[in-house]
Amino acid sequence: MKLANIFDSIPDSFEQELSQLLAQNENLRIERIVSKGHTSPASGWYDQEENEWLIVLKGAAILAFEHADDVRLKCGDYLNIPAHTRHRVTWTEPDSETVWLAIHY
Amino acid sequence: MKLANIFDSIPDSFEQELSQLLAQNENLRIERIVSKGHTSPASGWYDQEENEWLIVLKGAAILAFEHADDVRLKCGDYLNIPAHTRHRVTWTEPDSETVWLAIHY
Numbered sequence: 001m002k003l004a005n006i007f008d009s010i011p012d013s014f015e016q017e018l019s020q021l022l023a024q025n026e027n028l029r030i031e032r033i034v035s036k037g038h039t040s041p042a043s044g045w046y047d048q049e050e051n052e053w054l055i056v057l058k059g060a061a062i063l064a065f066e067h068a069d070d071v072r073l074k075c076g077d078y079l080n081i082p083a084h085t086r087h088r089v090t091w092t093e094p095d096s097e098t099v100w101l102a103i104h105y
Numbered sequence: 106m107k108l109a110n111i112f113d114s115i116p117d118s119f120e121q122e123l124s125q126l127l128a129q130n131e132n133l134r135i136e137r138i139v140s141k142g143h144t145s146p147a148s149g150w151y152d153q154e155e156n157e158w159l160i161v162l163k164g165a166a167i168l169a170f171e172h173a174d175d176v177r178l179k180c181g182d183y184l185n186i187p188a189h190t191r192h193r194v195t196w197t198e199p200d201s202e203t204v205w206l207a208i209h210y
Contacts, residue, residue: 005181006182006183063106073108077110078110101206103133105133
């Protein structure tokens with residue numbers, strides 16, 4: 001059984017948000033995302049075909065939604081974003097990594 | 106957007122392992138499991154129809170496999186258990202909670 005750790009293999013610096021596929025099949029993708037002050041592009045929204053369940057495992061972030069209040073996530077916070085719920089990341093901790101686990105399904 | 110925290114709502118004591126469904130559709134189930142010294146039944150193996158991706162988010166545990174070496178998991182460790190890979194939990198931390206996130210898919 002191949003064991004890995006979600007907090008390992010994070011480079012000291014990275015220009016863009018890191019995204020790493022951990023598992024997938026035809027019905028889902030499990031992804032690690034690492035941010036460090038990164039946010040979504042300044043204009044526009046993520047508008048996804050799939051549902052996304054996500055949890056913050058380290059750090060903190062703020063998500064904005066087109067039709068709902070902003071949500072601030074800290075370690076352990078999770079939420080489910082139904083398909084086509086327009087959202088964006090407006091803030092992540094600038095001085096340390098924010099590690100997300102995202103399940104697209 | 107409904108926010109919850111994976112480390113919340115854990116009772117002080119619980120006789121059996123706790124299992125809580127966090128999200129599901131026809132293709133997956135996302136589940137929180139909380140153990141405190143709990144293990145699998147002494148005889149037999151879990152033999153599941155679905156793949157299971159799991160991560161330990163707090164605590165520690167040991168998984169045994171019928172055809173592979175034991176695996177010790179600490180915080181952040183994750184692994185993928187393909188369907189019909191017979192396994193069992195042989196140990197979890199006895200004095201504090203072990204929190205698992207399990208994705209059955």
